Amino acid sequence: MSVENLVNKALNRIGNVHPVIKKGAEEIIRRAYKEGIYVLFSDGYRSHAEQNKLYAKGRTAPGKIVTNARGGQSMHNFGLALDFFLTNKAGKTASWTVNANWRRVVEIAKSLGFEWGGDWKSFKDYPHIQMTGGLSLAQLRAGVKPNISLKTQTYTPPKTQTGSATVTKLKTNTKKETYPLPSGILRNGSRGNNVKQLQRALNAVYFKCGAVDGILGPKTVDAIRRFQMVYLPYEVDGVYGPNTHKKLQAVLKSKGY
Ligand SMILES: [Zn+2]
Incomplete structure (x- = not known):
């Protein structure tokens, strides 16, 4: 065919x-x-x-x-x-x-x-x-119309391919701030620089979690939950893990970060 x-x-x-x-x-x-x-x-x-x-x-x-x-x-x-x-x-x-x-x-x-x-x-x-x-x-x-588009400029080579492949990335504004995301799992009570990174990123995409204080408390848990409700409706647990990481990364990217 x-x-x-x-x-x-x-x-x-x-x-x-x-x-x-x-x-x-x-x-x-x-x-x-x-x-x-x-x-x-x-x-x-x-x-x-x-x-x-x-x-x-x-x-x-x-x-x-x-x-x-x-x-x-x-x-x-x-x-x-x-x-x-x-x-x-x-x-x-x-x-x-x-x-x-x-x-x-x-x-x-x-x-x-x-x-x-x-x-x-x-x-x-x-x-x-x-x-x-x-x-x-x-x-x-409620009748909100989605604003979606295909990312046709991004080419991902097949996994079987050996050697380094050229990947054409979408142009991003280099002047903008970057938001590196922590890996691993962060939950209520987590502390440290990882939590700060997460808080900065959540604030950047308007899931406000208050001050960037490196302490994952109720406000940050709530922001994670609100984020998950929109982007990961099947796993709203207020815990930052690999899926939330990936999604947050994608949302940051879609906003030009
Ligand atoms: Zn289906």
Whole structure:
């Protein structure tokens, strides 16, 4: 199957998604195709009724639970999510095995600005990718329109490639302040320079945590929680760990830091 046919087949299935998501789906297929990985999508836009039907699966209807989201609780309901699977070159098979090729597709999607359901803590959704523009479901339900775009200038080379690859980075304003983020886990009671770094970064992206005092107290816990509510709705625990780190990094980057 040619890449054009694969793209057409996939775009037919995803329905009325946001135009940027549609472009993203196409870009994922084309980039993966070049590496001999064949991607299709099983789901894109889902109405509230379709979502409720899916929610019933494994609960009031037979089958395994496939989602924790009811109508209006999934990014699919706002045309901001896609579910992918792998196929063969003929576009005839379907595989949901999370192998190296699967992870490569995830990498491609992330490099375009998508987030991956496989990174969620409470319910891992391996086929699911989404782009929310930082909006919460509540904001979307209230009618706020997402401002999203594809990061097509950022190229991430495949992992199998050896040697140093040239990575074209988006231009950033060098005059702006930088916010290095600590690694590891910081929680209520943590102290030190790491906490200061985190507090500076949270303040920079307007999740205000008060004075940068290097003490992770209630105000900072609250700021982490507010940040997670918006960007990591599946892991709102007020603890700064790898996922919050990654997300905060992405948000800083999106703000030009
Ligand atoms: Zn999904």
